[in-house]
Amino acid sequence: MGKPFVIEDPNREYLEAARSQGQAAAPATPASPPSGEFKFIGKYTPRVDGAKIVTGAAHYTHDLYFDGMLHGKILRSPHAAAEVISMDLSAALAYPGVKTVLRLKEGRVRWVGEQVAAVAATSETAAEEALALIKVEYKVLPHVVEDLKAAETGAPQVNDQANVQPFNASNRGDVEKGFKEAEVTIERTYRTNWEVHQPTETHSSVAMWDGDALTVWDSTQAIHSVRDGLARSLQIPAAKVRVIKRYMGGGFGSKLSANDYTVAAARLAKETDRPVKITLTRRENSYCVGYRPSTRFTVKVGAKKDGTITALQMKNLVCGGVGRGDRCAEPFVDVYKIPNLKIEEFSIFVNTCGSRATRAPGHTQATLALEGAMEELAAALKMDPLELRLKNYSTKSQGDTALPYSLKRLDDCYKAGAEKIGWARRNKVPGAGAGRFRRGIGMASQIWPGAGTPGTLADLRIHADGAVEVECGTQDIGCGTRTHIAVVAAETLGLEPQDIIVKIGDSDYPWAPISGGSLTTPSVAPAVRDAALKAAEYLKGLASKKLGAAPEALTLGGKRVFVKDSPDKAMEWKELTKQLRRIAYFHGERAGYPDDKFAFQTFGAHFAEVEVDTQTGKIRVLKHVAAHDIGRVVNRQTAESQVLGGITQGMSAALFEEKLMDAETGAMVNPNYHDYKVATALDIPEIVPLFMDVPDDRLNNLGVKGLGEPPRIPSSAAIANAVFNALGVHLGEIPMTPPRVLAALKKKEAGR
């Protein structure tokens, strides 16, 4: 870095000053203690359920077997567009072991893999064999699976409306005027392809009826949404549906609502009056349950010679199959100070299954484009790309035009990340290196809401024997939510995380939001904290009489309650809870946003170093540094895992992952782990996770924000920019497969 970081941000300064004086930042939200005062919060706590996971005792939906349970299988359309004319289920129904067969489709099918019929049988094999006996007569219709072909006049119409639909548009200032003011203007295109979630546990549900009440064990990130969705589809009261998720083998956005096969399982179970399990195969999981929609961005950006951006125009064509895909505008709208901005987004429909939310939907694709354009603009300006970002740094949302951010430490992320990667080592001129192997360093910025959901509930109960349980209708999808809950409750009550009995993953428990959108920790941790603070207050009141000290003079810690100033005056935890005589309930709730004066976002910056083999086109990521401002860190151990995952997945998407289609048949050609490439042990670079770890006290009682999406957002973009720095040409497309690298190099040579 040439210049020191000087970012003036009065709101951040106020917040930090208030914190340092122990003052409340907002009336409803007392400042939580500094990280240093906590014993567990912000430290490394191993998962409370670790022993279960490593011994195989953690039971996932796949692992559930019930007496009399039948296995369901789904017959899926082999055609990308067709009319179902007739269906003959009789042979399947007569097959040994088959208990029932359901027709699931009338009329039109629009993609290969759409549900047509379902079978329930005594074994999976029998169900699968019976599927082959279902006779379906189709009238095959023309289809299209390529976005640009679908946009042509005369292309087969996919949905009931035209294939190209305006999706999102916004304007700020006057771009025409802004481009006139610009001294340097570049226009570039960026493309992201279809990336499939591919969780290790394929989608799976078990449905069981008890009279008119339904219980579903589901591999889901959203028990309450699944309950509501099933109630709607089956037309039964939501209160008659219970959804349970104990353990789940990955979701990444693909398991956020009730699935059509789960509805089928419930119907099969109803018909047979037996539990029915449907587990998708890896193949089905590859093409039937969504993917990240593709994008085609055109970005035009203009700036003064000193790097001040005067205007930016973005047009994007999103393709999410039969669905609308993701809105991608937000990072363009929010990250940098851009006075004049024009956004236009369109959806293109094609005949493949609808896309689904995929870890940081929209932001990930947009960040590749926006941050690619920043890197290319810096090159055009002959400027340090980091200085360009600082030049256009904003302290208010909507590109410095709306509410101030409560806390934004992106500048600190830049500083810490640049130092760790050795930013000065990059090629000052992109592509300046020589020889077969070229190295480069690139960066990208990140923004994501992650502020959590007000109204999230958690109940804490203390038994007279001293046992503490926390009940919350959230779900642990691998982020360590069970442990976060235990950490927060134990911290507040002066116990150990292992002392807390955590009950989650059941829609009969108090409401919590989906585990998606980085919502879980900033929703659940404050609710648990609230309940635990109430419990602590109550217990101190109880102890006060016995210890002859005012409740304010007492502290809970080390499994006892004691007088702060004379720790010898104490009561053991069990002695204290004995006073309860019966179970004591404490209801916790995540409070609302304090006021409408501030915007809350998470921020971060990634820095990647790559080596490109210019002969083979193979890219190797050598090092990846991730600096994040996500408020207070609850558990550093699981937080680091989140970052490792975001980078590994981002690298995988940047280099390998692409759902490939056969235009003739409309089918996915790589629906397995062998042909759909994902990063494995040999691909992983050195990874450095860094956290600013400063609570955003205006937001909630712990100052925590979400971390699920943030590390995924800039990871692919930083790698693409590092490749640009190595080669002097931005590929403008991910995955950056060897053929694409070689094509870009060829194009660059031809341009010279």
Add this chain to the structure above:
Amino acid sequence: MGKPTKKIGRRDFLKGMGGGVAGASLAGRLLGKNPLGADGGAPDLEVESRKLVSFTLNGKKIGLEVEARDSLLSVLRDRLRLTGAKRVCNRGECGGCTVLLDGRPVYACMLLAFQADGHDVVTVEGLAKEGKLHPVQQAFIDKDAYQCGYCTPGFLMTSAALLAETKSPTPDAVKNALAGNLCRCGNYRKIYAAVEAAAETMRRG
């Protein structure tokens, strides 16, 4: 120097099918009973396709009747209810179902159950001894070497096999040994760290 731990791959599997030891040892053990048992085996089978197998599973001798086409994985999960080995890809691509066969890591989805006849099989449920976790299990907890935990049993079995073979695996040996296991959450760096930590614990005894 530790050498990469070998897995039984597709080729070995096909060789095994061509009259290998496991297949030969089953000759003459065909049964003639109705294949449709209470556990719901697939129907409509050739009588000859059922076989009686016996093997050691997590230290205990077991014997059961399987269909020739049953994979070891389906027998472990659907019949024996040992669900630690996961069915992730069911075609030898990800290692989620890795178990030890005579100490070697194998993909249980790629091995027919009858091929386990007479062999020693260990699943993740059998990795801990007398209530004490295997050092690699403890290291996975200590290092947070998992996220969703679904691939974890497979990684543990491969790692345990590596550590049984090599006391001080180099970082490259660890990576190479784990190259056949897939963690979609992307926690590889912590998995390497856990295996190295477990190696150290084991060296200290």
